[in-house]
Amino acid sequence: VGEDGRLYRSRVYTFRTPEPVLPPYGPNMAPAATVVDVSSEFSDAFAAVLAIDGDTGTEWSSRGDGDDAFITIDLGEAVEVGAVTFRTREMSDGTAITLTFTVTVDDGETFGPFPAGPEPVEVSFVGRILRFDVAESTGGNTGAVEIEVYGPTG
Template sequence: MNPLRIFAATAIAVSLYVAPPFVTGPAEADTISDAALKVRPIDDVFTNGPPRIEDLTSLDGILRFVSSVPLACSMVYGETAAFGQVTVDQDMNGGAHTDHHPAITGLKPDTTYFYRVQGTAVDGTLYVSKVQTFHTPKRDANAALNLASLDAGARVTAVSSNFGGGANDASWGANSAIDGSRATEWSTNGDGDKGFIEIEFAKSSDVGAIEVWTRSMSNNTAQIFEFTVTADSGQTAGPFKLPDAAKPHRFEVDLQAKRLRLDVVASNGGNVGLVEFAAYPR
């Protein structure tokens, strides 16, 4: 038989073959009845009172509550009951836990916000709060200048490490310690008591106070308990003790500095770091 004729016949057969459409569809058990959805009021899992908005400023705040069962927690919020924004627990470990503190960011001064708190347990139960409101304060025109902020021209000049070997401006990078946002954190790459960060101000200044907010993780690591600060003038202040990781803590100092270096003295190890660092003029 002529091989060209065989080839032509095969080509025609191939060209005429049309593959059946690839159809995707739901699994057979695709219907979830309302009875199967386990939705409970979040009141069922309070241990120290209902979720509360704390440390509220004109631009941000924190939602805090402790649940009796581990939850993956989120909060939806916005200027109407249609919400439009969502925040979740800031935790490297992810998953469900009991100590919740999502950062609420992107707020406007002197504005009413609607919000709802939601948490999903590992058994699929969804715990939901009622829709509530909070109101942000007016912008403080007399707020003290934070010498150590990116907005004031400060920059990170040295750091023990950034999580995952990232740059200072990456997620978990050192810039997160001076960006003015409680929704971001600087994390070291497991430096523990050897962690440090050095910040240079826009100009040499007399520093009268610092504020330090340590990060922490739900596995009881990453929290700084004690630290020192050293100026490029050679002066050292501290050691200072941080009582908790719930908020920034203020310490009075008397330093002349263009650069300040914070050194960890004691921690519970791991990816130590800071939510925020601030320095205020005398």
């Protein structure tokens, strides 16, 4: 009985949730990588290393590079890559949003453009040095909340 004098009833239900589906790729290798080049950094608080720290609460911001922003990482050794993610940063005024990006492997073949966002984009290549370029953006201080590099399903 509620405070208002109404009688409330409920039933107990049992349900099952489906088993989680494992992603079709391996672990994120970016947090173990090293940033070897970057177009610019807005400040130390928005350093390039923050794009690969595994923390979506931090971010790299360029200093107004717009479509010319890039970040290059070294994975330490040549590895098979099965998917990549470029989680864009954005400003409240609609600027700094990366719409599409490309990945250039070991200063050679370029893949993309791919849509930026939280969903991994499936790729298939072997590489050590990966350069992520903003291909299209809304301009301004483009950068990344997080860049992820996944191995293939193992």
